[in-house]
Amino acid sequence: MQDSPLHPFELHPYVDISLFGLDISLNKAVIMMWVIIALATWFLIAAGRKRRLIPTRLQSLAEMFVEFIQGMILDTIGKQGMRFFPFLATLFIFILFANLIGLIPGSYTVTSQIVVTAAFALFVYAMSLVVGFAYHGVKFLQILIPPGTPPLLLPLMMPIELISQLARPFALAVRLFANMTAGHTILAVLFGMVISVPLIPVSPGVKIALLIAIALLIASRHKVLAATGILGLVGMYFLIAVLVSVIWLRWLPFAFTIAISVLEVGIAFIQAYIFTILTCVYLGDAINLHGHAEEAH
Amino acid sequence: MDSVAAAFLGMGMAAAGFAGAGIGIGFIFGKMIEAVARQPEAEARVGKYMWIGFALVEAIALYGLVIAFIIMGLRK
Numbered sequence: 001m002q003d004s005p006l007h008p009f010e011l012h013p014y015v016d017i018s019l020f021g022l023d024i025s026l027n028k029a030v031i032m033m034w035v036i037i038a039l040a041t042w043f044l045i046a047a048g049r050k051r052r053l054i055p056t057r058l059q060s061l062a063e064m065f066v067e068f069i070q071g072m073i074l075d076t077i078g079k080q081g082m083r084f085f086p087f088l089a090t091l092f093i094f095i096l097f098a099n100l101i102g103l104i105p106g107s108y109t110v111t112s113q114i115v116v117t118a119a120f121a122l123f124v125y126a127m128s129l130v131v132g133f134a135y136h137g138v139k140f141l142q143i144l145i146p147p148g149t150p151p152l153l154l155p156l157m158m159p160i161e162l163i164s165q166l167a168r169p170f171a172l173a174v175r176l177f178a179n180m181t182a183g184h185t186i187l188a189v190l191f192g193m194v195i196s197v198p199l200i201p202v203s204p205g206v207k208i209a210l211l212i213a214i215a216l217l218i219a220s221r222h223k224v225l226a227a228t229g230i231l232g233l234v235g236m237y238f239l240i241a242v243l244v245s246v247i248w249l250r251w252l253p254f255a256f257t258i259a260i261s262v263l264e265v266g267i268a269f270i271q272a273y274i275f276t277i278l279t280c281v282y283l284g285d286a287i288n289l290h291g292h293a294e295e296a297h
Numbered sequence: 298m299d300s301v302a303a304a305f306l307g308m309g310m311a312a313a314g315f316a317g318a319g320i321g322i323g324f325i326f327g328k329m330i331e332a333v334a335r336q337p338e339a340e341a342r343v344g345k346y347m348w349i350g351f352a353l354v355e356a357i358a359l360y361g362l363v364i365a366f367i368i369m370g371l372r373k
Binding site for chain 2: 174179270274
């Protein structure tokens with residue numbers, strides 16, 4: 001029973017597939033990713049099918065989502081950022097659905113694998129580099145020079161800025177991965193506690209005394225007294241040994257699991273938002289260098 | 298000291314580093330409450346920065362957690 005707390009994150013392949021020596025077998029994470037893609041695609045297509053002027057609830061949900069991402073892009077990058085809208089909306093909705101679906105018991109949180117989050121983070125960072133070099137050419141290296149530094153300090157500032165730039169994809173990946181893994185590990189440990197807190201033991205002497213009392217009641221041939229006496233004794237035994245230990249002691253970790261599950265739903269939204277807005281900030285840095293996003297609302 | 302005991306000690310020490318993150322998160326939310334109390338119209342703009350700041354501070358705590366997991370994986 002004392003498994004490693006990371007036990008729920010193990011992946012077992014259902015179908016082994018190997019491509020040129022790389023292992024791309026089907027496991028729970030792959031199936032969950034298909035489920036996420038199917039859900040997101042269904043949601044957006046179904047919401048946009050009939051474009052009523054007065055939107056239905058599903059359509060207004062999708063409209064809120066679009067406005068949210070649009071506001072985020074316009075705040076950080078400005079008008080030119082809207083060409084990245086499909087990419088950023090996909091990123092946000094995938095990470096959000098991945099985090100949320102993992103909270104359903106029996107499913108798997110895809111973003112709790114460092115491989116998945118590192119793939120996202122590296123792609124996002126590489127994209128910001130490509131966009132920066134495409135927009136500005138070699139002058140993109142200006143991004144390493146904070147505005148207003150005296151030229152004498154440059155040889156000192158540039159390595160520091162380079163390191164802080166390189167920390168960006170690393171931090172992006174680890175932040176999402178660690179948040180999801182930590183949340184689910186806490187849930188796994190607490191649920192284990194709900195089972196492993198011991199029942200209150202009842203000593204054999206008490207059990208023998210109870211049996212003797214029941215035997216005496218039956219021997220007294222007084223039907224009403226025997227019936228109520230036996231019911232009372234058995235009821236009290238049940239109450240003390242089973243219900244009290246289960247309800248008194250085990251309710252506490254269970255209440256904690258409820259509270260932490262609610263927290264995890266909030267963290268799922270926050271982490272998806274943080275990943276997307278940091279992507280917007282990095283893209284905005286690449287496009288605007290050290291300038292400001294134009295006010296374009 | 299055998300390596301399992303040293304690993305447990307290391308994990309505990311890595312976990313003790315979360316104190317800084319606790320202080321940081323409390324600081325951010327305290328400042329946010331103060332800011333909204335001074336100027337309620339600023340809530341939307343400052344609130345956006347608050348959530349970003351909170352996630353960045355919490356990330357530091359989680360780097361410590363990752364180190365604890367690395368130590369746990371490396372024992373024996």
